[in-house]
Amino acid sequence: xxxxxxxxxxxxxxxxxxxxxxxxxxxxxxxxxxxxxxxxxxxxxxxxxxxxxxxxxxxxxxxxxxxxxxxxxxxxxxxxxxxxxxxxxxxxxxxxxxxxxxxxxxxxxxxxxxxxxxxxxxxxxxxxxxxxxxxxxxxxxxxxxxxxxxxxxxxxxxxxxxxxxxxxxxxxxxxxxxxxxxxxxxxxxxxxxxxxxxxxxxxxxxxxxxxxxxxxxxxxxxxxxxxxxxxxxxxxxxxxxxxxxxxxxxxxxxxxxxxxxxxxxxxxxxxxxxxxxxxxxxxxxxxxxxxxxxxxxxxxxxxxxxxxxxxxxxxxxxxxxxxxxxxxxxxxxxxxxxxxxxxxxxxxxxxxxxxxxxxxxxxxxxxxxxxxxxxxxxxxxxxxxxxxxxxxxxxxxx
Amino acid sequence: xxxxxxxxxxxxxxxxxxxxxxxxxxxxxxxxxxxxxxxxxxxxxxxxxxxxxxxxxxxxxxxxxxxxxxxxxxxxxxxxxxxxxxxxxxxxxxxxxxxxxxxxxxxxxxxxxxxxxxxxxxxxxxxxxxxxxxxxxxxxxxxxxxxxxxxxxxxxxxxxxxxxxxxxxxxxxxxxxxxxxxxxxxxxxxxxxxxxxxxxxxxxxxxxxxxxxxxxxxxxxxxxxxxxxxxxxxxxxxxxxxxxxxxxxxxxxxxxxxxxxxxxxxxxxxxxxxxxxxxxxxxxx
Numbered sequence: 001x002x003x004x005x006x007x008x009x010x011x012x013x014x015x016x017x018x019x020x021x022x023x024x025x026x027x028x029x030x031x032x033x034x035x036x037x038x039x040x041x042x043x044x045x046x047x048x049x050x051x052x053x054x055x056x057x058x059x060x061x062x063x064x065x066x067x068x069x070x071x072x073x074x075x076x077x078x079x080x081x082x083x084x085x086x087x088x089x090x091x092x093x094x095x096x097x098x099x100x101x102x103x104x105x106x107x108x109x110x111x112x113x114x115x116x117x118x119x120x121x122x123x124x125x126x127x128x129x130x131x132x133x134x135x136x137x138x139x140x141x142x143x144x145x146x147x148x149x150x151x152x153x154x155x156x157x158x159x160x161x162x163x164x165x166x167x168x169x170x171x172x173x174x175x176x177x178x179x180x181x182x183x184x185x186x187x188x189x190x191x192x193x194x195x196x197x198x199x200x201x202x203x204x205x206x207x208x209x210x211x212x213x214x215x216x217x218x219x220x221x222x223x224x225x226x227x228x229x230x231x232x233x234x235x236x237x238x239x240x241x242x243x244x245x246x247x248x249x250x251x252x253x254x255x256x257x258x259x260x261x262x263x264x265x266x267x268x269x270x271x272x273x274x275x276x277x278x279x280x281x282x283x284x285x286x287x288x289x290x291x292x293x294x295x296x297x298x299x300x301x302x303x304x305x306x307x308x309x310x311x312x313x314x315x316x317x318x319x320x321x322x323x324x325x326x327x328x329x330x331x332x333x334x335x336x337x338x339x340x341x342x343x344x345x346x347x348x349x350x351x352x353x354x355x356x357x358x359x360x361x362x363x364x365x366x367x368x369x370x371x372x373x374x375x376x377x378x379x380x381x382x383x384x385x386x387x388x389x390x391x392x393x394x395x396x397x398x
Numbered sequence: 399x400x401x402x403x404x405x406x407x408x409x410x411x412x413x414x415x416x417x418x419x420x421x422x423x424x425x426x427x428x429x430x431x432x433x434x435x436x437x438x439x440x441x442x443x444x445x446x447x448x449x450x451x452x453x454x455x456x457x458x459x460x461x462x463x464x465x466x467x468x469x470x471x472x473x474x475x476x477x478x479x480x481x482x483x484x485x486x487x488x489x490x491x492x493x494x495x496x497x498x499x500x501x502x503x504x505x506x507x508x509x510x511x512x513x514x515x516x517x518x519x520x521x522x523x524x525x526x527x528x529x530x531x532x533x534x535x536x537x538x539x540x541x542x543x544x545x546x547x548x549x550x551x552x553x554x555x556x557x558x559x560x561x562x563x564x565x566x567x568x569x570x571x572x573x574x575x576x577x578x579x580x581x582x583x584x585x586x587x588x589x590x591x592x593x594x595x596x597x598x599x600x601x602x603x604x605x606x607x608x609x610x611x612x613x614x615x616x617x618x619x620x621x622x623x624x625x626x627x628x629x630x631x632x633x634x635x636x637x638x639x640x641x642x643x644x645x646x647x648x649x650x651x652x653x654x655x656x657x658x659x660x661x662x663x664x665x666x667x668x669x670x671x672x673x674x675x676x677x678x679x680x681x682x683x
Contacts, residue, residue, distance in 0.1 A: 002572065005574065006572055006573065006574050009574050010485075010489055010574075012481065013481050013482075013484055013485035013489060014485055014489070014490075016477075016478045016479075016481035016482045016485065017481070017482040017485035017486055017490070017499055018499060019478055019482065019544070020482065020499065020502045020503045020506045020544060020545065020548070021498065021499060021502040023506060023541055023544070024502050024505060024506055024509075026517070026521060027509065027513065027514075027517045030516075030517055030520040030521050030525070031513070031516060031517060031520070033520075034520055192416055192419075192420075195412065195413045195416040195417070196413070196416055196417045196420055198413055199410075199413040199414060199416070199417045200417070203410055203413060203414070204417070208417075211421065212417060212420070212421065214666075214670065215420060215421050215424050216420065217666065218424060218662075218663070218666055219420070219423075219424050221595075221598055221599075221602075221662050221665075221666055222427065222602070222659065222662060223601070223602020223603070223604070223631050223658055223659075223662065224602065224603075224604065224605075225602065225604045225631040225632075225634050225635050225658075226427075226431070226602070226631075226634070226655050226658055226659060227427075228635070228638075229634055229635075229638050229651060229655050230427050230430065230431070230655075232638055232639070233638075233648075234430065260423060263420065267420075291402055291403060291406050292406060292410075293402070293405060293406035293409055293410065294402060294406075317508055320510070321508075321509070321510025321511065321512065321513070322510070323510065323511060323512040323604070323605040324604045324605055324631070324635060327639075328635070328638070328639055348510055348512040348605070351512050351515075351516065352512055352515075352605055352608055355515075355516070355519070355608070355609055356608070356609065360524065368516070369516060369520070372512070372513050372516040372517075375510055375512070375513055376509065376510075376513050379508050379509055379510055379513075380505060380508070380509075382508065383504060383505045383508040386508075387501065387504070
């Protein structure tokens with residue numbers, strides 16, 4: 001009986017021990033299940049088709065070309081591989097410019113035929129039509145129906161998930177925005193954090209440590225949304241007046257806020273790394289006549305190199321995944337930024353801002369889950385990198 | 399003073415200045431929010447409902463919502479986390495399974511909170527059909543802090559010298575009895591401290607609750623675990639970025655930020671004093 005109880009408890013403990021692994025597995029399954037669906041969705045909005053006249057040599061258009069045509073940026077068929085003629089855009093409502101409403105019949109039963117003839121008669125037309133109004137004898141040529149391709153997703157330069165007729169799911173601006181903000185944050189936080197870590201580990205007396213340690217703990221404990229709010233009411237207006245910007249919500253504002261948020265991580269991990277330096281090495285250096293700073297610079301920092309690297313990677317990971325603070329201060333413009341003084345939009349901020357509006361199961365919804373997958377993979381790679389970096393250190397012995 | 403000592407004096411001076419600056423940053427952030435928020439705090443603010451498109455009234459539903467989420471997530475994360483910690487530290491040897499679990503726990507703690515939000519929405523809200531509810535939000539948040547609970551439990555148990563284990567086993571106690579009667583009571587203070595810090599983490603998380611539980615405005619308090627709730631961090635987010643009148647609701651935002659920060663401060667102070675209290679007690683024994 002007693003032995004049975006022992007085994008039972010051990011079993012229960014083992015199950016809860018494996019729960020984190022199960023959770024990761026479930027996260028992967030659910031994220032990718034929804035995300036992969038994106039590549040099975042048609043480029044053109046569901047239930048609609050794009051059509052041209054039979055006389056037109058163009059058979060297919062890329063999503064970006066379609067968007068440019070409907071935005072009026074491409075106006076000639078020559079630009080997309082057709083003949084040298086102006087493009088005529090036709091949306092479903094435009095039918096009433098060609099035929100008065102009376103001719104459609106009582107229940108619009110003639111509408112499909114009219115649509116068909118309009119498309120056939122105008123050689124330069126591109127028509128965006130609901131599928132249900134196409135008759136069996138539709139005379140126009142339907143453009144190739146393609147699914148959203150991973151290539152367009154990962155290398156597309158435009159993110160307009162709600163534009164019609166073809167939504168643009170190019171994550172490049174979001175990935176670049178995320179990297180810009182995170183790298184900016186690390187550039188600010190690393191020298192700062194390293195200095196504080198060295199001070200804490202080597203220079204500070206006990207009294208100062210007793211003040212600094214809880215301060216750093218508290219900095220780590222402040223909720224990200226409070227940092228975002230603080231950034232919004234203090235840092236954003238400050239940067240705006242400092243650089244005389246039209247808007248203060250910029251990548252730089254995000255970097256500053258993220259730098260403050262990444263500081264505790266960097267300081268704690270780097271300090272631990274510095275502390276692992278064996279006393280004997282320090283004493284040898286001091287004994288050879290080096291002073292304290294030379295010992296830190298020449299002995300301790302090189303020794304703690306991999307730990308400091310781990311601190312940097314962890315800091316980057318924290319910055320890349322941060323959502324709320326960034327969402328509130330970076331301005332959320334999905335453009336590829338040229339400088340740090342422009343609004344950007346990061347991957348987590350995009351998910352947070354858009355998921356509420358995206359209908360569940362639609363391509364937009366799926367694209368946001370795909371973004372989640374991208375984010376997941378990035379942070380997983382960083383975790384593994386930290387694992388390898390710190391593994392190296394422990395295998396080196398000493 | 400020769401050259402190398404001048405350099406040392408100079409660099410150490412910079413390091414010291416930067417360290418003071420960190421303290422200054424914290425006090426500036428806290429001071430700024432306290433200074434602007436203290437005037438808003440009143441009995442009506444803490445016990446009233448939002449009025450006039452969030453520009454007046456109070457934040458009671460948000461406070462209650464956050465408390466519900468804190469309690470809910472801990473009901474899930476605390477037992478599971480402590481049991482995992484016990485298993486990793488006391489039962490499993492140093493084999494591949496433990497290494498795997500440890501790596502997975504590490505990875506779980508590295509996953510961004512917004513990904514937890516996506517996952518929670520997909521699994522709890524849609525697939526399991528909980529809808530936007532306290533249940534879905536608590537489970538998502540619980541999963542988020544699980545690595546933290548596991549790690550603090552592990553560390554608390556690791557700090558207990560092996561002589562206690564071998565002593566207990568030598569007296570004829572079984573493994574389970576050793577854990578239950580010797581290890582757990584000794585590790586308890588540190589485990590509790592870890593629990594309190596996890597609660598603090600939960601109270602401020604926004605991204606995971608965006609799509610699993612948080613409501614923009616609710617005129618009533620939650621009645622069951624299948625209700626939506628308002629939450630302090632989400633409330634602060636909406637009234638500072640997308641309220642009906644951002645300028646007019648700014649003072650409400652300062653007040654909300656102050657309440658949120660007070661919770662975090664209180665939790666930290668509580669954790670630290672508990673640590674100190676139990677620390678002294680163990681020493682005198």
